[in-house]
Amino acid sequence: MIGAYLRISGANRLENAGLEQFLQACRVGRVAPGSLLVVEAPDRLSRLGIREGQKLVNEIFSHGVDIGLVRFGLVLYADDGNNLSDLIATIGFYLGVLESDQKSERIRKSIEKSRDTAVSGGEKRTQVAPAWLKLSEDRKEFIPIPG
Numbered sequence: 147m148i149g150a151y152l153r154i155s156g157a158n159r160l161e162n163a164g165l166e167q168f169l170q171a172c173r174v175g176r177v178a179p180g181s182l183l184v185v186e187a188p189d190r191l192s193r194l195g196i197r198e199g200q201k202l203v204n205e206i207f208s209h210g211v212d213i214g215l216v217r218f219g220l221v222l223y224a225d226d227g228n229n230l231s232d233l234i235a236t237i238g239f240y241l242g243v244l245e246s247d248q249k250s251e252r253i254r255k256s257i258e259k260s261r262d263t264a265v266s267g268g269e270k271r272t273q274v275a276p277a278w279l280k281l282s283e284d285r286k287e288f289i290p291i292p293g
Contacts, residue, residue: 172209179210179224187217188238199239203232 171177183206188199206213207224213231214221215238222231263269269285279288 169205172206172211177209177211180212181210182212182214182221184214184216187215188235188242196236196239196243200232200236203235207231 168177168183203213203222207222210224212221212223213235215234218234218238220234222235224231226232267286275281275288278291278293280291281287282289
């Protein structure tokens with residue numbers, strides 16, 4: 147039995163990336179049916195979106211490969227006749243999308259707050275400035291470099 151542990155994102159579907167290499171190995175029979183692909187959680191697959199995540203899981207299952215979900219301590223079985231594995235994966239994808247949306251919103255709000263603070267005379271967000279300016283020690287303004 148071959149096992150694999152991958153961090154999965156859309157980038158892993160590129161031709162030379164980990165997940166795509168794993169799928170190619172499945173397609174040519176280098177990964178035996180009954181093998182186990184271990185991922186942290188279904189949300190690692192959902193970065194591709196729910197439907198793409200479902201397609202991905204179905205392709206993995208079509209090669210007889212089970213999927214281990216570390217975070218939940220579960221194994222989704224390729225030969226699950228009741229489709230419970232599909233249901234668990236789909237719920238995981240949905241929760242992953244919700245989590246991703248929440249993180250994006252928090253980051254957006256944090257950037258807006260930082261931008262508003264900088265505009266209103268507070269601490270600047272960056273030290274990057276034209277060569278004739280430098281950031282003041284209190285990080286509230288850019289000052290000319292004496293020259």
